Amino acid sequence: MKLLTRTSLYLSGALLLALTVWAVIFYVNMLDEVHDSIDDGLANSKLLVIREAEKDSLVLQQRTFDEGNYAIKRIGKTAALKHVDTYVDTLMYMEEEEDLEPVRMLTTTFWAKDGHYYQMKIISSMVEEDDLIEDLFYSLLWLYLIFTVSILLINAFLLRRIWKPFYTLLDRLRAFRLGSNERIEPEATSITEFRMLNEAVQEVLESNTKAFNSQKQLIENASHEWQTPLAIALNKLQLFADKHTLTEEQMEELYQVVRALERLTRLNKSLLLLSKIENRQFSEASAVNFNELCRELLEDFAALTEHKNIHVLFHENATLTRQFHHDLASILLTNLLKNAITHNVIGGELNVTIETNRIIVENTGQPEALDGEKIFSRFYKGDSGSRSTGLGLAIVRSICEAAGIQVAYEFNGKHRIEITFPAHM
Amino acid sequence: MKILVVEDEPELREIIHDALLKEDAVVEMAGDFDSALDKMLIYRYDCILLDINLPGGSGLELLEELKRQGETDGVLIISARDALDDRLTGLNLGADDYLTKPFHISELIARTKSIVRRKQFNGKATISIGNLVLHPEDREVIASGNPLPLNRKEYEILSYFVANKGRLVDKTALAEHVWGDHIDEADNFEFIYSQMKNLRKKLKDANAGIEIRAVYGIGYKLTEE
Structure with a gap:
């Protein structure tokens, strides 16, 4: 897997996780804030309705939500005194939407000037949670997609740029042959890690090249140095055979030595040839x-x-x-x-x-x-x-x-x- | 035939000296750069056998100096360095041939003679032996007035033997001369055997007046009948 792919994968995974967690927290907080704000509104409405009722006793006749956002009924004193204000989420049929819609409802009691106790329910329409979640989900999805694409683009661009010295070094290393006298010249870079890598690679290569060259030199020199003593030994034996009258048996023995020397010579020459081929010393084409x-x-x-x-x-x-x-x-x-x-x-x-x-x-x-x-x-x-x-x-x-x-x-x-x-x- | 041997290894110098004396050559020797330079500038030689690594300098420098003086002495470089560069440099500087150590005496003699012949007669010399006349320039052989058809390798073998008349030619030396250095299993003498069989038959049929005799299992020797 390429470095680019791997980092992009990690980043997009981490981003997905972070966004999900964030979305949950955000949703809960927002909903809390919405409730808070509606409840304040309901409390305010309650005061307004009670004040209205003092002026206009008709208000107390409003038994259903048909004409407004509140409904009032008379209750007994004991029930009224026991009651504590409650805020609940509930559903209510909305003609406009032709559907049950979520509402926030405040149930409270109050004492009117006519001396009776009343219970009042005030409602306020709420955000629809499923709509909210849906909206949030799509927004987040878009956000995630935009993030991911930007990360990919930035990654591709930045990584290529930042890692360029690395890839350059890699290319040169691939083309490098031990024994060829070319040096690896890494690209200058301001990134410390890459500079260290370049230096380390260069050091290793240089010491290897040095060792290789001295080995090669040794082998070549040794092979060349053998040639002269081999020549002397071979030629002396041949001259000896030529000069003296020897029996067939003596000649054969003498030439067994000659053959061994010749073989050694040939081995030596073949090895020299091999090393020359491998050193690319045959360039004239x-x-x-x-x-x-x-x-x-x-x-x-x-x-x-x-x-x-x-x-x-x-x-x-x-x-x-x-x-x-x-x-x-x-x-x-x-x-x-x-x-x-x-x-x-x-x-x-x-x-x-x-x-x-x-x-x-x-x-x-x-x-x-x-x-x-x-x-x-x-x-x-x-x-x-x-x-x-x-x-x-x-x-x-x-x-x-x-x-x-x-x-x-x-x-x-x-x-x-x-x-x-x-x-x- | 006047030859100068420039070689720092005394033993090898002796060997070359002995071998050339057998060919009735006048042989002078030099063991280092300075004495070689003195001799090369004062006297003329038919062929100079020149080692490259010398005490006091390089044989290539000697060659350069010789050519700068406009001298036309033949030069055969003999060197342990088979490096291609040396070979090319040597030949470019005007050397006539290049021989790598270790070499067979018969190879050295054949090459020296070939250079001397080219220098002395401008290559037009013919060589007579027995009933044969060799025309090295055209690589032709005439036997008692009639052309003797030989293939390339057969001609090379014959001229090699002619140059080494009376000398025992080692099979390996022959194989390397004919097939080159870099062939594995050159000691597989079937190669030489079959070629020699054909050549000897042709010489016999043409009544060449020479015979290439097998010497034990070791090599061959050319003698006039």
Whole structure:
């Protein structure tokens, strides 16, 4: 859930609760105030009617509410003296409304000049509670809606503005690659938390980059430093073999040492190549025609495929030309094809298909699927007896990753490796 | 063939020296920047084998100075740094070729000879061996007057052996020369075996007067019959 959604939800929830509680309190208070005010009015009316009755005894004849807002009847003395003024809410038929309407009624007693006791009921029309509640409800609903919409708008606007440094940092972090020498430059911000975050991120990244670079430097230097002693050892042995007349047995033993040194050399070179690819040190791109390259390589491999009696099918369904480092393209295809030939069987098949943005290499081989993840990892060897470095397909993957090419392995009776170029390259 | 070897590692210098002497070359050596600069400015060489990391300076600076003087000596850079930048810089500065350590002696000899030939005869030289005449510029081979059709890789292998006549060529060296450095499982010698089988058959059929002999299980050696 996005920050914006989450805060908006919380705010609108809290607002709903607050408004409801407020509405109840407001309603009760208001009603109380209304009663208060009407009761005062009724008390006042009572005095007025009594004063009127003193002047005009006809007033005392008003038995019903037909002509006014009061009704008077004569009562006994004892009842009159016992009586206390009461205010009640009651319903009364209103001709105008043609309905029972709520009224406030004061019941009181008084002594008139004629010496009798009278009971008087005075009414005043009241607010209709259901109408009041309804009105209140709609007003509140409108208020709530207006609040919510404003909160959403303000939130959207403010949050986007306030959190901009955060999102900027996030974007830059996403694009960041350890080992690439670019630095993350966070946006300047006056918000303390964000400034602290920026500083913390920068510190972590810098120390990581430093550690990474020194590791890389160490590995590269070590690899380079090995080259010279390896060269001396290898070349001395070869010159030795050339200079002296050795028996076959001696030669074989000598060359077992040579082979081991050669393997070490190759491992070293492959690892250096991998690290260079991963460091994006191959930047010089030119238009590479993969059809041509593939054709050339298949021709180069012809002696071997003929030797293993492998049936080669080359389908060119389209021309695939991309901006690519030429050596890398060559290493990529060579490794793919060599892999497909080396792990093939005598009398097997090799199908190479080129489409607008794909190259598919399919070959017969061991009749079971390989682990699609592992075959591209470093030092993976299908058969442990193999003297390969186990880096061939790792190099393929590295090249592809650096160029944004997808690599997929599939087994459908044949081993199939498919590399898909991004459309926009 | 007069060669200057600029290399600070004494052992490697000795090895290169020995290998070149076998090719009847006149070899001079320099172990640091200053002595190399002296020699390069005073004497002319057919080819200078130039290390990049030297005590006292960089081989690339030496190369720059040489080209500034307008000298046309061939230059083969030999460096432990396989860094692409160095390679490009070197070639842009006018080096003729670039070889990464560790290298096979046979590879060094083949490349040196190729540079010397280009410098001496402007590339137009032909190489005669047995009944064969090689035209390196056109990558053509004539056997007793008739063209001998070879594919690209077969030609490369043959010229590699011709440059290393009489020398034991390690299978790995051959594989790397023909297929490049960055191929995994280069020690899968089937590659070389099948190619060599075809080439040897063609040479035999054409009565080439040379033979590429397998030496135990180790490599091959070209000899004239």
